[in-house]
Structure formats: structure tokens, C-alpha cells
Amino acid sequence: MALNEGLKKHQQKVHLNTIQIVKDTVTAMKELNPNKPISRKNLLDLLKDEGTERHAISPATLYKPEYLKIWNEKLYEKRLKNNLKVKEELVETEIYELKQIVSNLKKEGEKKESKINKLLLDIESLETDKKVARKERRELEDLNEKLYGLLLECDSLLALKGLSVSQVASSLAEGIEYITKKFN
Structure with missing residues (x-):
């Protein structure tokens, strides 16, 4: 097995593990208080390691699309629409330039x-x-x-x-x- 393949497998394993941690935390938050909106701060507080007070997941990681979709679907959809709008504008500009x-x-x-x-x-x-x-x-x-x-x-x-x-x-x-x- 090549080094890159081993590294890719490890990264994929960590990624899947992180997604599962976020899903489990969001499920727990909804069960504890179903009416309270999930915020990044509340989510990070639950993801803190009690011994070191460090977050189990990087705060920036939560804003990546695959994680954002889990804990804040509205913000994910808003960003997705904005990204699509930007892409549409870029495509329109490119079409105009090509014409x-x-x-x-x-x-x-x-x-x-x-x-x-x-x-x-x-x-x-x-x-x-x-x-x-x-x-x-x-x-x-x-x-x-x-x-x-x-x-x-x-x-x-x-x-x-x-x-x-x-x-x-x-x-x-x-x-x-x-x-x-x-x-x-």
C-alpha cells in the first residue's frame, strides 16, 4: 500500500468519525432541548474535552459544508444558494465573454x-x-x-x-x- 493511499484512508476514517461525532452531538442537543436552536457556540461547548478544555473538533470545521448541513441546515442552504448564485453569475459572465x-x-x-x-x-x-x-x-x-x-x-x-x-x-x-x- 502506498503512503498516499494509507494517508487517504486515515483521513477518510477521521472525516467519517468527525461527521458521526457532530451527528451524535446534534441529536443529543435536540433530545435535551428540542425548541432551542443549535448554535456553533453551544455545539462547541458540548464538544469540549473536559480535561483539557480543548474542542474535539476545530471551530472552523463546523462551517465546512458537509458539517454545516448537519447542525444548521438553513445556513447551509443559504450558503448553497449564494454559491449557486455566484456560480450562475460567473457562468453568465463566461457565456458573455465566449459570445x-x-x-x-x-x-x-x-x-x-x-x-x-x-x-x-x-x-x-x-x-x-x-x-x-x-x-x-x-x-x-x-x-x-x-x-x-x-x-x-x-x-x-x-x-x-x-x-x-x-x-x-x-x-x-x-x-x-x-x-x-x-x-x-
Whole structure:
């Protein structure tokens, strides 16, 4: 048997013994004078050890709920009601605080949900832009291929006539410069 278990058994035995002592004393007081209310002082006086004048039970012990119920049921019920009232108030306060927390969490959730929806719309927009950019890139690649093919064809034709692309380009640049000066 562990030390704690032995101690618990001893405490339980003392507790049960004390309850029985209080019950027996209250029964004796009621038998002696059934009309006289039982007070803590009268109860303690009966519980005194005659040799040492010490109380067999601590005065504070009599106000513990399990003992108070035996000798002063009205005070026990009053304290019980007060304790229940205090507990109800605490529960009401806790319920109010929890409702506030829930309300705040709902507001935060709505804000986050709104932000998520905006981000989803942004993603859809970016995906559309990405598709358009891919399409444009493919079109530019196709155009680039066609222009490169035309350039190769022109280069072949120019080579047949004994000209090069750089000669034609410089002549073209001179022509553009001449036209620009003339019309400005």
C-alpha cells in the first residue's frame, strides 16, 4: 500500500468519525432541548474535552459544508444558494465573454474569407493574363518564323543579283533619312 493511499484512508476514517461525532452531538442537543436552536457556540461547548478544555473538533470545521448541513441546515442552504448564485453569475459572465470571442472570430473569419475571395479573383485574372500572353507569344513566334523565312528568301534573291542584305539595309536607311528630312 502506498503512503498516499494509507494517508487517504486515515483521513477518510477521521472525516467519517468527525461527521458521526457532530451527528451524535446534534441529536443529543435536540433530545435535551428540542425548541432551542443549535448554535456553533453551544455545539462547541458540548464538544469540549473536559480535561483539557480543548474542542474535539476545530471551530472552523463546523462551517465546512458537509458539517454545516448537519447542525444548521438553513445556513447551509443559504450558503448553497449564494454559491449557486455566484456560480450562475460567473457562468453568465463566461457565456458573455465566449459570445464576444465567437463574434470576433466570426468577424475575422469573414474578413479572411473576403480576402481569400479577392485573392482567388486575382488568381483568375492572372491566369487569364497568362493565357493571353502565351497566345501572343505564340503569334509573335509564328510571325518571327515567317519573317525569318522571308528574310532567307530575300537574302537568296539578293545573292542571285550580287547584293547583300547589309547593302540593301544601308540604302534603305539612307532613303528613310532622305524622306524624313524632306517632309520635316
